[in-house]
Amino acid sequence: MHRNRAKDTRNLPSDSKLIKLASNQLVDCAGELFNSTPYLCARLSLEEDKDWNASVLATTAAIKSGESVLANPSFYANDLMCDIHYLEKTKSGSWNAFVVKSSTKISDKSKEKAAFQLHTIQSAGLKINGFFFLTINNKYERGDQLDLKKMFRKRDIFAELNAQLPTLKKTVTELRKTLATEKAPDIEIGEYCVSPYSCEFKSNCWKHVPKDSVFNLRRVSRETKFKWWNNGVKTVAQLQGSKFQAGIALSDSQSEEIIDKPHLLEFLRRVNHPILFLDFEGYLPALPPYKGIRPFQIIPFLFAAYRIDSVGSESTFHSFIGDPAKDSRKEFATQLIELCSEIETILVYDPLTEKQVIQGLMRAFPEMKDDLESILHKIVDLAKPITNKHFYLPAMKGLSSMKRVLPAVAPNTNYKNLEVQSGRAASQLYQILCDENHDRDTARELDNLVEYCKMDVYGLVLVYNAIRAAIDDPVNPAIPS
Numbered sequence: 001m002h003r004n005r006a007k008d009t010r011n012l013p014s015d016s017k018l019i020k021l022a023s024n025q026l027v028d029c030a031g032e033l034f035n036s037t038p039y040l041c042a043r044l045s046l047e048e049d050k051d052w053n054a055s056v057l058a059t060t061a062a063i064k065s066g067e068s069v070l071a072n073p074s075f076y077a078n079d080l081m082c083d084i085h086y087l088e089k090t091k092s093g094s095w096n097a098f099v100v101k102s103s104t105k106i107s108d109k110s111k112e113k114a115a116f117q118l119h120t121i122q123s124a125g126l127k128i129n130g131f132f133f134l135t136i137n138n139k140y141e142r143g144d145q146l147d148l149k150k151m152f153r154k155r156d157i158f159a160e161l162n163a164q165l166p167t168l169k170k171t172v173t174e175l176r177k178t179l180a181t182e183k184a185p186d187i188e189i190g191e192y193c194v195s196p197y198s199c200e201f202k203s204n205c206w207k208h209v210p211k212d213s214v215f216n217l218r219r220v221s222r223e224t225k226f227k228w229w230n231n232g233v234k235t236v237a238q239l240q241g242s243k244f245q246a247g248i249a250l251s252d253s254q255s256e257e258i259i260d261k262p263h264l265l266e267f268l269r270r271v272n273h274p275i276l277f278l279d280f281e282g283y284l285p286a287l288p289p290y291k292g293i294r295p296f297q298i299i300p301f302l303f304a305a306y307r308i309d310s311v312g313s314e315s316t317f318h319s320f321i322g323d324p325a326k327d328s329r330k331e332f333a334t335q336l337i338e339l340c341s342e343i344e345t346i347l348v349y350d351p352l353t354e355k356q357v358i359q360g361l362m363r364a365f366p367e368m369k370d371d372l373e374s375i376l377h378k379i380v381d382l383a384k385p386i387t388n389k390h391f392y393l394p395a396m397k398g399l400s401s402m403k404r405v406l407p408a409v410a411p412n413t414n415y416k417n418l419e420v421q422s423g424r425a426a427s428q429l430y431q432i433l434c435d436e437n438h439d440r441d442t443a444r445e446l447d448n449l450v451e452y453c454k455m456d457v458y459g460l461v462l463v464y465n466a467i468r469a470a471i472d473d474p475v476n477p478a479i480p481s
């Protein structure tokens with residue numbers, strides 16, 4: 001795919017390296033499952049431009065010298081290249097292949113990729129006897145030590161992959177024909193641009209897609225949207241009145257503002273001073289770092305809050321961020337309880353995560369259960385007026401996520417100047433800082449994380465103010481600086 005595309009048309013997501021790094025850590029850890037220490041044929045890289053020749057040569061040399069477990073071996077055969085997480089030699093001299101997944105399930109796409117790996121390794125001359133996925137067992141609860149044999153599930157999909165090989169070989173033939181052409185194929189955009197992955201060249205190929213395109217509509221399948229697009233119906237305006245409109249609700253994308261004053265007043269009556277605007281950040285490690293934690297259980301590490309004591313009073317900012325070198329959950333809970341003790345209403349935007357975190361803390365620290373429970377009772381969901389369509393601005397484009405709502409109520413506010421720009425990036429970054437071998441400036445990165453969370457919670461204040469302003473209530477609390 002990269003062969004005939006100019007490099008400068010690529011647009012890698014900013015947090016992709018962070019996600020890859022966390023996944024590489026899991027792959028490294030799976031190496032401890034083998035009876036002997038794996039021979040490292042190549043380091044897992046964060047970069048796209050891997051030195052394939054060097055890794056193939058290292059793999060060939062390792063096999064010749066009789067290594068029995070290979071980590072990250074690479075193969076080249078008939079113009080095909082692949083690498084794989086682990087290979088283990090069996091007593092008969094054939095090999096078992098292993099792919100590590102930081103998930104509990106195996107997607108069809110992962111199986112397609114595995115079939116390609118199997119085909120390439122076999123074409124390179126290795127006899128493969130078994131092909132295993134190592135997935136995460138999310139029922140496993142960590143004891144004092146991590147038990148990798150219980151944490152990973154080993155699933156043999158060799159027979160299934162063999163059944164896919166005839167189709168795969170036909171696809172490879174088609175791909176060869178495409179690669180032999182001088183120019184990148186001139187094709188229209190399609191579902192393949194976004195599924196199973198968002199293509200790196202999308203910002204280039206999708207330049208001609210108008211801002212009010214049919215792709216903005218919610219609750220319509222991707223297949224349907226491409227059907228409209230391919231039939232010349234490219235914008236919501238073109239869809240209106242077209243033969244395709246039947247049964248499609250366009251209200252989400254229409255330009256009508258909704259200010260339902262009676263419902264908004266009812267919502268605001270539930271909000272009493274002192275108010276706390278609150279936001280948490282947590283991470284979901286595949287490897288449970290502490291006793292009693294399961295894979296992918298959310299572990300809180302940061303909260304940010306603005307407190308407003310009375311109508312018109314100044315706001316005060318509060319935050320807590322854990323030390324990545326230790327288990328900070330108890331300190332997190334203690335400081336949160338202290339901050340919330342005098343608060344009447346805690347405003348959180350879509351508080352599912354916050355509630356999960358507090359319930360997890362209640363289980364981990366039963367002595368704090370009552371105090372934590374009282375925090376749960378004070379939480380009011382600030383997203384409700386928006387999800388219930390009691391407060392809607394056209395710029396929200398039918399979406400209720402904070403990332404869409406904030407620019408709609410405060411167009412000059414954005415995350416562009418922040419080092420950390422999404423909750424997912426925040427979570428991955430903290431996970432990196434937890435690794436004692438990381439090479440980041442910890443103090444600086446912790447500041448970046450707090451700044452991100454501060455922006456999120458500042459957004460809550462702006463949304464709340466916008467709701468009050470919409471019903472002509474004096475805007476309160478004062479906007480924090």
Ligand code: SF4
Nearest residue numbers: 192193199201202205
């Ligand atoms: S964005 Fe779509 S059309 Fe462009 S290269 Fe990617 S898959 Fe092909």
